[in-house]
Amino acid sequence: MNLLIHDAGPQTTVQDLGRRGTLRAGVPPSGPMDREAFLLANRLVGNADDAAALECTLIGPRIELADERWVAVTGAAMPATLNGATMPRWAAFEVKPGDVLRLGPAASGVRAYVAVSGGIDTPPALGSRSTYLRGQLGGHQGRALRKGDVLPLGPPSGGAPAEVLGQFIPDYTQVPTARVVLGPQDDRFTKRGIKALFEAPYEMTPQSDRMGARLRGASIEHTRGHDIISDGVALGGLQVVGDGQPIVLLADRQSTGGYTKVGTVCSFDIGRVCQVKPGQRLSFKRVTVAEAHELLSAYRAELDHAIHWEETP
Amino acid sequence: MGIYAEPRFLPCGDLALSVELGDDINREVNARVLALEHLIRQQRVTGVAETVPSYRSLLVYYDPLTVGWDALTKSLHTLWREARPEVLPPARTVEVPCCYGGDLGFELEAAAEKIGLPADEVVRLHAAADYYVYFVGFTPGLPYMTGMPERLFIPRLAQPRTKTPPGSVSIGGSQCCIYSVESPGGFWVLGRTPLRLYDPVSADPILLRAGDHVRFTTVTRPEYDAIAAAVADGTYTPRVTVAPLRIE
Numbered sequence: 032m033n034l035l036i037h038d039a040g041p042q043t044t045v046q047d048l049g050r051r052g053t054l055r056a057g058v059p060p061s062g063p064m065d066r067e068a069f070l071l072a073n074r075l076v077g078n079a080d081d082a083a084a085l086e087c088t089l090i091g092p093r094i095e096l097a098d099e100r101w102v103a104v105t106g107a108a109m110p111a112t113l114n115g116a117t118m119p120r121w122a123a124f125e126v127k128p129g130d131v132l133r134l135g136p137a138a139s140g141v142r143a144y145v146a147v148s149g150g151i152d153t154p155p156a157l158g159s160r161s162t163y164l165r166g167q168l169g170g171h172q173g174r175a176l177r178k179g180d181v182l183p184l185g186p187p188s189g190g191a192p193a194e195v196l197g198q199f200i201p202d203y204t205q206v207p208t209a210r211v212v213l214g215p216q217d218d219r220f221t222k223r224g225i226k227a228l229f230e231a232p233y234e235m236t237p238q239s240d241r242m243g244a245r246l247r248g249a250s251i252e253h254t255r256g257h258d259i260i261s262d263g264v265a266l267g268g269l270q271v272v273g274d275g276q277p278i279v280l281l282a283d284r285q286s287t288g289g290y291t292k293v294g295t296v297c298s299f300d301i302g303r304v305c306q307v308k309p310g311q312r313l314s315f316k317r318v319t320v321a322e323a324h325e326l327l328s329a330y331r332a333e334l335d336h337a338i339h340w341e342e343t344p
Numbered sequence: 345m346g347i348y349a350e351p352r353f354l355p356c357g358d359l360a361l362s363v364e365l366g367d368d369i370n371r372e373v374n375a376r377v378l379a380l381e382h383l384i385r386q387q388r389v390t391g392v393a394e395t396v397p398s399y400r401s402l403l404v405y406y407d408p409l410t411v412g413w414d415a416l417t418k419s420l421h422t423l424w425r426e427a428r429p430e431v432l433p434p435a436r437t438v439e440v441p442c443c444y445g446g447d448l449g450f451e452l453e454a455a456a457e458k459i460g461l462p463a464d465e466v467v468r469l470h471a472a473a474d475y476y477v478y479f480v481g482f483t484p485g486l487p488y489m490t491g492m493p494e495r496l497f498i499p500r501l502a503q504p505r506t507k508t509p510p511g512s513v514s515i516g517g518s519q520c521c522i523y524s525v526e527s528p529g530g531f532w533v534l535g536r537t538p539l540r541l542y543d544p545v546s547a548d549p550i551l552l553r554a555g556d557h558v559r560f561t562t563v564t565r566p567e568y569d570a571i572a573a574a575v576a577d578g579t580y581t582p583r584v585t586v587a588p589l590r591i592e
Contacts (some may be wrong), residue, residue, distance in 0.1 A: 051393065052394050054481075055381075055395060055396050055397060055480070055481075055554070056484065056485060056549075057482060057483055057542070057550070058549075058550070156544065165525065166484050166525065166542065166544055168484075168549075173544055212355050212357050214355040214356060215364075260368070260399050260400055261481075261482075262403065263356075263362060263398050263401065263481075265359065265362075285483065286481040286482065287398050287482050292356075295356045295357030295360070296357065298357065299358070320355045320358070323358035324408040324409075327358050328409055
């Protein structure tokens with residue numbers, strides 16, 4: 032009932048859907064950077080949406096399971112092999128005791144997810160198994176995984192051959208468009224500054240992490256400085272500091288901050304933003320709150336039809 | 345200015361909105377923010393997932409598939425009318441032991457020189473004040489406090505340090521801060537508390553809450569070490585008293 036880490040890769044962590052209700056104490060939710068890819072991995076192996084799985088960053092791990100399980104690999108295009116044989120991604124397959132699953136470097140995208148039927152059963156911290164690296168909380172001893180770590184697994188929940196339908200598998204080589212609702216401090220920016228945000232694409236910089244995606248592009252001009260009275264920072268908050276460059280605040284973000292936020296990237300586009308590699312670009316499109324809610328509703332409904340089961344489980 | 349006549353509802357994407365109640369940092373606005381949060385939590389407002397108070401606004405995370413913008417802002421507006429400090433439970437006062445100076449308070453001497461007071465006078469003034477926690481945030485368990493005596497106001501460090509040990513009790517501008525995790529810092533470190541403001545291995549990891557009062561008690565180095573050892577063993581209980589809320 033264990034998962035053994037032979038090689039961890041640069042940053043492999045245990046994540047579930049994240050913490051709830053802890054931001055008011057300064058503890059971020061954490062959870063998967065790409066929620067959609069994470070959910071689909073869990074669903075492929077018959078897990079509940081909130082089961083814990085592995086999030087792998089840029090280069091995947093080499094792992095072995097102690098008993099028979101269904102496994103699915105989604106997200107970034109990390110070539111998956113089982114005992115050296117190529118395995119499909121975005122699909123469930125069976126792994127036998129002693130089999131070694133290996134994920135190579137991501138050809139495109141940044142984060143891949145490995146879900147195992149039964150889920151990873153590390154002890155919850157503040158109601159979640161998600162790893163919060165800066166706070167040394169949750170996951171496996173509050174840290175990224177290392178060679179030799181052994182993770183407990185929950186009782187297997189069964190499984191069946193299944194795959195994600197082609198139209199739901201993103202092409203991470205493309206330049207994505209992230210939908211943005213203006214606010215809460217859009218009144219602190221010039222018209223020209225806001226126009227710049229939606230005009231030309233921004234480039235992902237290597238300084239990005241689970242806390243925020245630091246972007247480079249046209250300067251988003253303030254009317255009167257970038258300091259505000261510190262307030263809460265929502266997921267996707269587009270914080271603009273003195274140099275006019277935006278930072279998209281993500282799963283491990285600070286709960287509050289003292290910089291202006293011109294807009295907020297919609298929740299349903301956050302996952303795709305988190306798959307943009309440093310040096311790649313992304314663009315922004317303005318939507319209203321009402322449009323964002325319609326898009327969210329459609330997105331959740333679509334996600335429920337993304338998986339094809341070859342036989343009824 | 346101060347408190348707005350009507351709350352401002354500011355969109356924060358598809359899953360959150362900010363309820364802004366005033367335009368400056370003062371206890372009255374903040375008490376209303378905390379009162380609004382208290383009512384939302386008490387009445388379990390439909391569709392509200394999570395709330396984050398700050399100086400003058402409340403960030404409200406919600407599920408738009410359960411409650412729409414119009415319905416949510418309407419119920420928040422109704423609660424805002426009742427959101428007065430009187431609805432809050434009595435405030436807590438938390439005693440925070442602090443060992444001033446020495447290697448734990450490694451900037452006490454320099455700060456005293458900058459302020460132009462003897463170091464022991466800086467300690468006396470700092471430990472005599474009543475601090476109020478507006479909210480907790482930025483890093484886990486970090487309190488945003490007011491109550492610093494004016495004579496201790498000091499410009500922030502010209503060169504922020506890259507690492508400040510957790511528990512460092514420090515001052516900068518008009519503010520007093522206790523670092524909750526190892527962080528970069530631009531405040532002058534006067535001392536350190538053996539208490540853990542954030543303890544990831546504890547069942548109750550956060551010491552301070554929004555609305556708390558904080559009193560520093562001066563401890564010697566041996567006392568600091570003894571408390572630190574008890575904290576590490578899980579046998580130390582912080583001294584917390586509860587008194588009715590009073591707005592000055």
